[in-house]
Amino acid sequence: MITAGADIGSSSSKILILEDGEKILSAVVIPVGTGSSGPDRAFAQALDQAGLTRDKLGYIVATGYGRRHFEADRQFSEITCHARGIAWLMPEARTIIDIGGQDAKAIRIEPGGSVGSFIMNDKCAAGTGRFLDVMSRVLEVDVSELAALADESKQEAAISSTCTVFAESEVISQLAQAARREDVAAGVIRSVVRRCAGLVKRVGPEAPVVMTGGVSLNPLAVRFMQEELSIPVMAASRPQLTGALGAALLAARELSKLKAGAL
């Protein structure tokens, strides 16, 4: 039984192919999302890595912001898919913080992996990866290098603007006044994390807390989140793929149900 999960985000396209609901055959992340060639390229690469053709897939579940534009048997929300993926990887996790390119979510999960409650910010870029992308450009560093730059900081710069557009002007002006790039980088990461931590506090975070989504590839974001929440926080392994994993697991469940119904 081969199934696939497709997590089509605003910033990246993720495909994961699973055998019998337990063995990962391939997993691909392409750093462009819905509306681009990313979803098709990720899908083709995942099939290629697994040595499969599309007709071998028994069921496909799509999730993510662009899920309705991806051809699949069924769609599930990102909340359901992240919870399912984390429950499989780390059954002990009780809180998920997912920070992607365009939104952030805090999810409480019950023992067994069902979603208890969740809160989402999809209205404002300031608490999302987008803020880091914009500020990285101003700092002339790739977002994947932002944490390494910020790690050199001796004194975090304070970013007072809560709006991405105003914060960008603030950062440009700080740099023009000879602020150290590393201090600004640290301040920028702190700003995103503090906003998300406010969201997380509203769901009443319970340990163990795990971070998913592209922003958790930034080790300083994970450390700052731990500081802001005052409870241990860890990043999921391959955190951008958690939603696609959950989608592939849900696909396996749906296909098993179909097969059982056909008997």
Ligand code: ADP
């Ligand atoms: P979505 O699912 O919403 O498309 P992702 O979960 O892939 O988004 O997260 C995308 C965000 O993750 C980007 O906006 C960027 O800020 C951040 N990101 C992506 N790759 C890296 C990396 N290698 N290191 C640090 N941050 C990253």
